[in-house]
Amino acid sequence: MTSKWPFIAILFLICYSHQLNAQEGFRFEANVGIPLADSADFYSFALQGNIYYSWQVSDKVYVGPTVGVMYLFEDGTASSFDSLPAIYIPIAASGRVKLNTAWAAGFDLGYAIDGNLGNYFGSGLEDDNVGGIYLRPVVGYYFKEKLALTASYVHINQKNYNAASLSIGVNFWF
Numbered sequence: 001m002t003s004k005w006p007f008i009a010i011l012f013l014i015c016y017s018h019q020l021n022a023q024e025g026f027r028f029e030a031n032v033g034i035p036l037a038d039s040a041d042f043y044s045f046a047l048q049g050n051i052y053y054s055w056q057v058s059d060k061v062y063v064g065p066t067v068g069v070m071y072l073f074e075d076g077t078a079s080s081f082d083s084l085p086a087i088y089i090p091i092a093a094s095g096r097v098k099l100n101t102a103w104a105a106g107f108d109l110g111y112a113i114d115g116n117l118g119n120y121f122g123s124g125l126e127d128d129n130v131g132g133i134y135l136r137p138v139v140g141y142y143f144k145e146k147l148a149l150t151a152s153y154v155h156i157n158q159k160n161y162n163a164a165s166l167s168i169g170v171n172f173w174f
Contacts, residue, residue, distance in 0.1 A: 025064065026174040027052040029150060033167025035072050037155070039086060043072040046165035048154065050108075052094055060098040066108055067091050069115070070154065072163060086163060087115030088156055090134040104148070108136035112156045112163075132158035146173035 029050045035043040050068030057063055072086035092110025099105060112134040138152035148171040156163040 025052075025054045025056075025062075027054060027171055028174070029068075029169055029171040031150065031152065031167035031169030033152075033154075033165040035163070035165050036153075037162040037164035039072050039161075039163040039165070043074055043086060045073050046154075046167060047071045047073070048165070048167060048169070050090070054094065054096065062094075062096045062098075062106075064094055065092070066094040066110075070112070070156075070163075070165070072165070084116060088112040088131070088134075088163065089115055090136075090154075090156075092134050092136070096138075096140075102142050104140045104142065106138050106140075108134065108138070110134045114158065132156045132161075132163075140171060147171070 027050075029048075029052070031046075031048040031050075033046045033048070034040075035046050039046075048068060048070040050066050052064060052066045054062040054064040068090050070086075070088040070090065072088075074085060090108070090110055090112040092108040094106065094108045096104050096106035110133075111131055113131040133156070135155045135157070136152055138150055140148040140150040142148045150167075150169045150171050152167050152169070154163075154165045154167065
């Protein structure tokens with residue numbers, strides 16, 4: 001039986017998207033990193049892009065949904081993983097705290113859908129391996145009010161496989 005978490009997360013985002021009253025809370029983030037955990041054995045670098053919408057709930061706290069895509073690219077060695085990059089689509093809740101005018105820290109927690117549908121370990125639909133828990137602690141340094149350099153660790157915990165990366169990136173507020 002397949003997991004219901006991706007469906008629930010998408011339904012949540014659709015139901016609450018009508019409350020987006022302005023574009024002031026939109027952010028885009030692009031990251032590049034090195035694979036860790038099980039993915040380090042098969043991939044040489046990672047690219048990730050996320051779109052956020054954040055509500056300011058206090059002077060220093062922002063929360064909201066995020067969705068993105070993460071690619072892990074092969075390292076070029078001969079293995080059973082030769083031809084396919086790992087693709088994940090994270091859907092998560094995001095929280096950020098401004099520590100001062102220049103620094104912020106936060107955490108994304110949700111579910112990452114395996115974009116390959118479990119091709120590495122058989123059919124993901126049959127094995128209930130269509131994704132995993134998505135964890136992403138992040139720290140950011142703001143150069144300007146709406147431009148930040150970020151460092152993050154991404155961990156996706158699947159049934160038979162753990163994908164992870166350590167990344168650096170740029171975050172833009174709209």
